C-alpha cells in the first residue's frame with residue numbers, strides 16, 4: 001500500500017508512444033506532441049485531482065531502455081531509477097508490443113508500482129492486431145489498460161486503476177525476468193552484499209545486474225545517487 | 241531456434257579481461273530480456289496479415305525519384321498558402337489597428353495630452369505593437385497549423401531520412417535535420433531539441449548552426465521582403481507563386497549554409513567523425529486536423545501577442561525616443577544610422593536597416609516594425625495605414641532596390657540569433673564561450689555573404 | 704552442418720530478410736543497436752535506401768528504423784527466406 005498524500009506519477013515509455021498525449025488528457029495541459037521520436041526532451045510536471053487525491057504527473061522524454069546515452073534519455077532514466085515515483089505508468093505502443101516490452105520488463109525490475117498503458121489501440125485495430133489485455137496483465141503481473149489517448153478512450157479506466165494502485169486495492173506483482181543460470185548465480189551472490197549496504201534505497205537485484213554489466217556511466221549514476229558513504233561491491237569481490 | 245545462436249554460458253569468462261566478460265554479460269542480460277518479451281508477446285498478440293499503408297506512402301515520399309521534388313513542393317505549397325492566406329487578414333488587422341490609432345489620437349487630442357506623451361504612447365509603443373500584430377501574426381497563424389499538420393502526420397523523420405547523407409558528409413548527426421525543423425518554430429526550441437543528439441560534438445554543431453533556419457520571428461520578414469523583392473523586379477505585379485519560391489530559395493540557402501558551416505566546424509573546432517545514428521520512422525498517422533488548427537492558432541496567437549507586448553512596446557518606446565531626441569541637427573537615430581551607413585552600404589543594406597537588426601536583438605519580430613518607425617521618423621510620409629504603403633515607404637522614399645531587399649533577406653536569414661536563443665545556448669552548453677561563438681559565426685557569415693552579393697551585383701551593374 | 708553465409712546487414716539486399724547473427728559494434732553503439740531490438744536471432748528486413756543512397760530503413764521487431772551504413776556494417780546477419 002502506498003498511502004501517500006500527494007502521489008507522484010511518472011509517465012515512462014518508448015519514444016513516440018503517446019506519453020505527452022496522455023499527460024495532456026490527464027492534466028488538461030498542453031504539452032507539445034508530434035509524430036516523431038524525441039519530441040519531448042524536458043521533464044514536464046502537471047497536477048490533477050481524482051476522487052479527492054491530488055496527483056502530480058511527470059511527463060518524461062521517451063527512451064528505448066534505461067541504460068541510455070543522450071541527455072533526454074538520461075532525464076527519463078534518472079527520474080525512473082532514482083526519484084522513486086509512487087507509481088510509474090509505462091506507456092506502450094500496442095502496434096509493436098514486443099519491442100515495448102523490453103522497457104516494460106526493465107522498469108518492472110526497479111519498481112513494483114507499475115502500470116502498463118497499452119496505447120494506440122485504435123491503430124493496432126486498424127492494423128488487424130489483437131492484444132489480449134487480460135492475458136498480458138497476467139503474464140506481467142501488473143495492471144494493463146488499453147487506451148486510445150488521442151481519442152480519450154480508456155483514460156477513465158486508467159484513472160480508476162491508478163487510484164486503486166495508489167490506495168493499495170491492487171498490489172502489482174511484477175514478473176521478474178529470469179536470466180541464464182550463471183547470471184542468476186552471480187545475482188544471488190551479489191544481492192545479500194548489496195542489501196546490507198543499500199538499506200532498501202534501490203532495488204538490490206537491479207543494482208546487482210548493473211554491477212555485472214559494468215557500464216561505468218550507470219555505476220557512476222548509482223554511486224552519485226547513493227552518495228559516497230556507500231561503497232558498491234565489485235563483481236570480482238563477490239565471485240572470488 | 242533462437243536460443244541456439246547464443247551460448248547459454250559464455251566461454252572462458254573468468255580468464256578474459258574484465259571488459260569482455262562484462263560485454264558478454266551485458267549481451268546475455270539484454271538477450272534474456274528480449275527473449276522474455278518475445279515469449280510474452282507471442283502469447284498475447286494475434287496478428288492478421290494486413291497491408292501497410294505507411295510503406296506505400298513512403299514509396300512516394302522517400303523514393304529516389306520523387307523524394308526530393310515532393311519535399312520541395314510541400315515546402316513551396318506551405319509557403320504559398322501562408323503568403324496568400326496571410327494577405328487578407330493582414331490588411332484587415334492593419335485597417336482595424338490603424339483605425340484604433342486614429343481614435344486614440346482623437347482621444348489624446350481631446351484630453352489635451354502633451355505631444356511627447358502622445359508620441360511615446362501612440363506613435364512609439366502602440367504603433368510598433370500594431371505592426372508586429374498585423375505584419376507578423378497572420379503568416380505565423382497560418383504557417384504553424386500547416387507545419388504542425390506535417391509534424392503530426394509523421395513527415396519530419398522522413399525529411400531527416402532523405403537528407404541524412406548530406407549531414408553525414410558534413411560530419412554531423414542525422415537528427416540535426418529534426419532539430420532544424422524545430423528551429424522553424426523557434427531557434428531557442430531548436431537548440432533545446434538538440435538534446436536528442438547524444439554525441440557532444442555533433443550536438444554543439446547542431447546548436448551553433450540552428451540559427452540558419454528562419455524562426456517564426458523571421459519568416460514573416462522574409463515573406464514581406466520576398467514580395468517586395470519580386471515586386472521590384474517584376475515592376476509591381478508580384479505574384480504569390482514567385483514570392484513563395486523566393487522564401488523556399490532562402491530556406492535552401494539556409495540549409496546549404498548549415499551544411500557548409502557544419503562541415504567546417506567538424507574539420508576545425510569540433511573535429512571528429514560522425515557518431516552512430518539510428519532513427520525510428522514512425523507510421524504515418526492521420527492528424528486530428530481540427531484540433532491542431534485550433535490549438536496552434538490559439539497557442540501561437542497567445543504567444544505572439546504576449547511577446548509583442550513584452551518586447552515590442554518597450555522597443556517602440558526606445559525607438560520613438562531615439563527618433564525624436566535631437567542632438568545637434570539630427571535625431572539619435574540619424575546619428576547612429578549615419579554612423580553605420582557606409583559599412584551597411586558596403587554590404588548592400590543601409591544604416592537604418594542595420595540599426596534595426598541590432599535593435600532587434602531581443603526578438604526578431606520587431607526588426608521590421610523598428611525599420612518602419614525609423615524610416616517614418618526620417619521621411620515625409622506620416623501616416624502608414626496599409627501594407628501597400630510599406631512598399632511605397634521602402635522603395636520610393638528610401639530608395640530600396642531589388643538588391644536591398646535581397647540582402648536584407650540574406651542578412652535576416654544568416655545573422656546573429658535573438659537574445660533568447662543566445663541565452664538558451666549558454667544554458668544548454670553551460671558555457672558563455674559557445675554562446676559568443678553562436679553570435680560571431682552567423683554574423684560573420686551574414687556580413688561576408690551580403691558583401692559578396694552586393695559587390696558582385698555592383699560589378700555586374702545591377703542594384 | 705551446411706555452410707551458413709554470414710554478411711553485414713549493410714549488404715543485405717533491399718526487400719530481403721536476414722537473421723541477426725552477432726554484433727561487431729562496441730560500447731555505446733552496441734548498446735544502442737541492442738536497445739533497438741538487434742540481438743542475435745532477430746529477424747530483419749531491409750526496406751529501402753534513402754534517395755541519397757544512405758541510410759537504409761530496416762524493419763526490426765515491428766518498427767521501421769533507419770541505420771547509416773557504418774552502423775549496419777557492424778551487424779552480421781544470415782540471409783533467410785521471408
Ligand SMILES: Nc1nc2c(ncn2[C@@H]2O[C@H](COP(=O)(O)OP(=O)(O)OP(=O)(O)O)[C@@H](O)[C@H]2O)c(=O)[nH]1
Pocket residue numbers: 013014015016017018019020021022032033034035036037038039040041060061062063119120121122123147148149150151392525
Ligand atoms: N491514432 C492515435 N494516435 C495517437 C494516440 N496517442 C497519441 N497519438 C499520436 O502519436 C504521436 C506521438 O504522441 P506523443 O504524445 O507526442 O508521444 P510521446 O510518447 O510523448 O513522444 P516523445 O515525447 O517523443 O517520447 C502524436 O502524433 C499523437 O497525436 C492514440 O491513441 N491513437
Ligand SMILES: [Mg+2]
Pocket residue numbers: 019020021032033039040060061062
Ligand atoms: Mg512526449
